[in-house]
Amino acid sequence: MSDENNNQDQQALADEWAAALEEQTGQAGVDADALLDDVQSQAAPSAQGVELDELQDDSVPVTDPKLDVILDIPVTLTMEVGGTEIAIRNLLQLSQGSVIELDRVAGEPLDVKVNGTLIAHGEVVVVNDRYGIRLTDVISPQERIRRLK
The missing domain is CATH 1.20.5 (Single alpha-helices involved in coiled-coils or other helix-helix interfaces)
Known part of the structure; x- marks a missing residue:
């Protein structure tokens, strides 16, 4: 086989x-x-597969080694309203009250990113006087991998 x-x-x-x-x-x-x-x-004609014994440390209890290692790693979650390109000359002229036009239309979903990678789209909500986001579309893991290529 x-x-x-x-x-x-x-x-x-x-x-x-x-x-x-x-x-x-x-x-x-x-x-x-x-x-x-x-x-x-x-290819080396004499190369053959060898089965190795699995190494285990019985002194350390393991629940799910695949997930436990990464569950406490902090990530940065951001919601992107939009963006624009601006010349440095115009950037230096900005003052309080200036308005910058973004590349998004009002009502268009926000991008939800984890460490700069798009994972979902959502809309802004207010909960107890704090902004939040309601996810409207979550990107599948397969699609996220495809976008990385």
């Missing part, structure tokens, strides 16, 4: 390289099978 998965992985890698070479050179018909043969010939 492991050899079959390895061959599939190598075939997929060869196909990706063939597509990249085709895109780069503009030549159609790059032979993925020839690339696969090259990859397999360069």
Whole structure:
């Protein structure tokens, strides 16, 4: 089973390289099978997978090691109303009462960002004389990853 998965992985890698070479050179018909043969010939023939025992420290109780490590890390959550570009000359002329036009239309949802990455959209609400935001659209994790690329 492991050899079959390895061959599939190598075939997929060869196909990706063939597509990249085709895109780069503009030549159609790059032979993925020839690339696969090259990859397999360069791989060490004696390399084999080895199963290792999992290391554990029984003295430390662990509830969920995947999440416990990151749950207390602070992040910065910001709500962005809008933005604009302004020349330094105009920036220096701003005074109390100046109005700066933003690139958003009134009533348009705000961007909710965590450490600068868009995660949701929302609208401003007031709760007990404090501003808040009601989330209207949350970006899926898959979409967030796609936007990073």
